[in-house]
Amino acid sequence: NAGVTQTPKFRILKIGQSMTLQCTQDMNHNYMYWYRQDPGMGLKLIYYSVGAGITDKGEVPNGYNVSRSTTEDFPLRLELAAPSQTSVYFCASSPTRGGHNEQFFGPGTRLTVL
Amino acid sequence: QKEVEQNSGPLSVPEGAIASLNCTYSDRVSQSFFWYRQYSGKSPELIMSIYSNGDKEDGRFTAQLNKASQYVSLLIRDSQPSDSATYLCAVITGGKNGNQFYFGTGTSLTVIP
Numbered sequence: 001n002a003g004v005t006q007t008p009k010f011r012i013l014k015i016g017q018s019m020t021l022q023c024t025q026d027m028n029h030n031y032m033y034w035y036r037q038d039p040g041m042g043l044k045l046i047y048y049s050v051g052a053g054i055t056d057k058g059e060v061p062n063g064y065n066v067s068r069s070t071t072e073d074f075p076l077r078l079e080l081a082a083p084s085q086t087s088v089y090f091c092a093s094s095p096t097r098g099g100h101n102e103q104f105f106g107p108g109t110r111l112t113v114l
Numbered sequence: 115q116k117e118v119e120q121n122s123g124p125l126s127v128p129e130g131a132i133a134s135l136n137c138t139y140s141d142r143v144s145q146s147f148f149w150y151r152q153y154s155g156k157s158p159e160l161i162m163s164i165y166s167n168g169d170k171e172d173g174r175f176t177a178q179l180n181k182a183s184q185y186v187s188l189l190i191r192d193s194q195p196s197d198s199a200t201y202l203c204a205v206i207t208g209g210k211n212g213n214q215f216y217f218g219t220g221t222s223l224t225v226i227p
Contacts, residue, residue: 035217041219042202042217042219042220045214048214090157090158102160102163105157105158107157108156108157
């Protein structure tokens with residue numbers, strides 16, 4: 001199993017541009033999450049999904065959108081990129097939302113908005 | 115009040131010593147607790163999980179949970195330079211959206227050779 005994969009690894013955007021961060025997991029996990037991590041800070045939840053077709057906002061959803069058309073994929077869309085969105089983005093998945101199941105993280109996407 | 119709080123450190127210990135990392139949480143009904151290790155520039159990786167009061171040992175790592183005090187800790191025995199990383203505490207709580215993960219801001223650990 002590849003686990004959780006993310007593309008691209010790095011990206012530089014200009015202010016106002018848009019892009020999609022890709023996330024795929026091959027563990028057949030129902031739950032998927034998008035986090036951002038600013039330098040020296042913890043993880044902040046952007047959006048999460050409990051299954052295909054179901055998504056919900058996390059702590060910091062403004063400026064982002066998600067979709068979940070399949071169990072495997074959970075892309076994160078940035079519209080009108082702003083410098084405040086410069087961060088490292090992590091995708092994660094878990095077998096269930098609650099219970100005893102931990103989250104597995106992808107390698108991250110480092111985004112810079114200039 | 116934050117859901118999960120950690121001392122940000124930095125914490126420095128000499129090689130071979132015991133490193134003690136602490137975490138408190140606010141939701142009394144929380145049931146699941148995790149410690150993640152994150153090396154600089156890398157993604158978090160799970161090192162310990164604990165669900166019941168008491169201690170859980172795995173090699174050089176021991177997680178301790180005290181639900182009455184809403185406190186969870188991680189002890190690293192015989193600390194090695196390779197343990198130098200940021201350690202994130204995570205808690206699954208009830209939350210406003212049902213069970214949800216909350217991460218602390220992390221404690222930076224440096225093990226000095």
